Amino acid sequence: MSQVTIVRATYADVLPKLRELLAPLGGIESFVKPGQKVLLKANLLGSYNVAKAVTTDPRVVEAMIILVKEAGGIPFVGDSPGMGTLKSAIKAGGLEEILEREQVAVADFENEDVYPRPENRVSQRLVLARAIKEADVIITLPKLKTHVQMNFTGAIKNQYGLMVGVRKSNYHLRLRDNDLMGELMVEINKTANVALAVMDGIVAMEGDGPSGGSPRELGLLLASSDLLAVDMAACRIIGLDPMKVPTVTAALRLNYGEGEEKTTFPLLAPDDVKVKDFRQVAHSKDIIRMLPMPKWFMRWFGAQWAPHPQIDPSKCIKCFRCRNGCPVKPPAIDPERGKNVSKDCIRCYCCHEFCPADAIKLKRSFLDRIFHFNSLLNFLSRVFGKLISKFSI
Secondary structure (H helix, E strand, O other): OEEOEEEEOOHHHHHHHHHHHHHHHOOHHHOOOOOOEEEEEEOOOOOOOHHHOOOOOHHHHHHHHHHHHHOOOEEEEEOOOOOOOHHHHHHHOOOHHHHHHHOOEEOOOOOEEEEEOOOOOOOOEEEEEOHHHHOOEEEEEOEEEEEOOOEEEOHHHHHHHHOOOOHHHHHHHHHOOHHHHHHHHHHHHHHHOOOEEEEEEEEEEEOOOOOOOEEEEEEEEEEEOOHHHHHHHHHHHOOOOHHHOHHHHHHHHOOOOOOHHHEEOOOOOHHHOOOOOOOOOOOOOOOHHHOOOOHHHHHHHHHHHOOEEEEOOOOOOOOOHHHHHOOOOOOOOOHHHOOEOOOOOOOOOHHHHHOOOOOEEEEOOHHHHHHOHHHHHHHHHHHHHHHHHHHOO
């Protein structure tokens, strides 16, 4: 059985309320041992003012830093913003002075490491922030928000920020399928092995989140070692059917966490604090389609950005591992069909990972070789991040 704890709280009393929240779970000492390095993975989507309720409130982060230190742990904080730099997001989100005062380091979300996961369906070779390897324990601190593409962004989705820079957008362009995106996010969570989720629902976001919605005061904190359970509980609180959330349905398919039938609530239950008029997403949107570009251009640009697999017939041994391991049905790649993949290829690169003969190459487009799209987009992300920080009030 999983446990989800829920308490009423304000930012003024967040520290004692966090102690109350974690007590039924064994306290912070159940998750953090003396000397362990603890990554506090906040939601730092971009350079947004804290009043907009886009990011995890700095007072929640500060209280968790204090608790980790009390347990003898060594906290460090980080995320990879969807736009801008981590430094600008920390400053705009009110964390800079807290980290300086508490002498807490910023996690390494610039460098990457490869995390082989051959059992995965969407990505057998996850490239994630080096911060994961530097941490003995990961505690995720999501913001309770609705989301225009995934309907809800909570504990499971918060680890999508373990992907560095525009790599996240790259997957949005490549997959273009919410069920696959949900599975990818669960695969990231399984890799990261998050120990605890503490969700900031004191001031949530309703409507067209993750950044375009409206702050909504709920006065709640939620916690669990089961990220699926805490997400499902949060959905019930705001009146959202959890089965409409791709990360939830993916977690159930992949046996990541327990379902509602196996979850207990030692403090408050979702029905005790349910909000009847929480504004949901009006219309689900593809994140990439929110950009002010024609659909045909985004399809073309995706093809230019993401390399496409290609079979080298001189090396292919016709083992068909690529075809058998392709998540697309019918398979997008087949040695019997020729060297090229079909237009249905989702750029997951499973075939590249499966091939024992190194017969599948990832071919970059001619334009990508000239313009280096990843470097260009990272540069534009930093520029737009500064503009958001400047005009965020």
